[in-house]
Amino acid sequence: MELMMHLHRNNKRQGPGSEDATNLAVTLAKIDREKSYKIADIGCGTGEQTISLAKMLKGNIIAVDLFEEFLEKLKEDSKNENITAHIETLAASMDKLPFEKEEFDIIWSEGAVYNIGFKNGINYWKEFLKPGGILAVSELSWITNCRPKELEDFWNGEYAEMDTIAGKIKALEEAGYKVLGHFILPDDCWLDNYYNPLLDSHKDFMEKFGDNEVARVIVERDIQEADFYKKYKDYYSYGFYIAQKL
Ligand SMILES: C[S@@+](CC[C@H](N)C(=O)[O-])C[C@H]1O[C@@H](n2cnc3c(N)ncnc32)[C@H](O)[C@@H]1O
Secondary structure, three states, rough: HHHHEEEHHHOOOOOOOHHHHHHHHHOOOOOOOOOOOEEEEOOOOHHHHHHHHHHHHHEEEEEEEHHHHHHEEEEEEHHHHOOEEEEEEEOOOOOOOOOOOEEEEEEEEEEEEEHHHHHHHHHHOOOOOEEEEEEEEEEEEEEEOOOOHHHHHHHHOOOOOOOEHHHHHHHHHHHOHHHEEEEEHHHHHHHHHHHHHHOHHHHHHHOOOOHHHHHHHHHHHHHHHHHHHHHHOEEEEEEEEEEOOO
């Protein structure tokens, strides 16, 4: 985890996404951009989407991540932005949050809930949402009903809850949410905003940690994952799910 943090900490994103995608999710959630909200952004990384939200919305955003180093970069980067919401940071684990019951109007989480499992995360976080509150979460999902075996084996080996969009929507409904909308992240979210900057950062990372076997494995996995994405992007992406607590 420490090595992963070193590799990712100078990048704007630690997973696929974009300001346009965050904006579309805000629109689908029918969030009133003039009102003030209490928002948690869980697994925020270096906070590209936190800053996007803070430019689009008003109120307070608590940005949560396991790594203080990511939160420091978020604080630094947000200084130069024209933000309208206040950002606070919190170093904590997303499965042990020090929040009150029904504290938040909105819970946001881009590409991070898989760390504690989708079903576990959406159920656990629900207790912190006010009734009628919004959950906006992006999650790796199959976007077709069948797929090549090599691909299926790879992602099923990586993530036990790999499922279709319909499966993710069912999980949200079973957890007590009404699904307001969903969409699939396009290529630029993966390549321009995530894999290309990540692959570019391998050179510096290997200069520092090239003697470390784990570091070499991380780099090889990134390259394999990016190649897989380019080969099989018709079959999977991140689904962005916007749901409301009943
Ligand atoms: C794939 S990254 C996504 C980051 C960011 N939301 C983005 O889209 O660029 C997942 C993030 O979850 C964080 N993370 C992993 N396990 C966590 C945990 N147990 N609690 C809080 N954050 C965690 C990682 O540090 C990382 O920043």
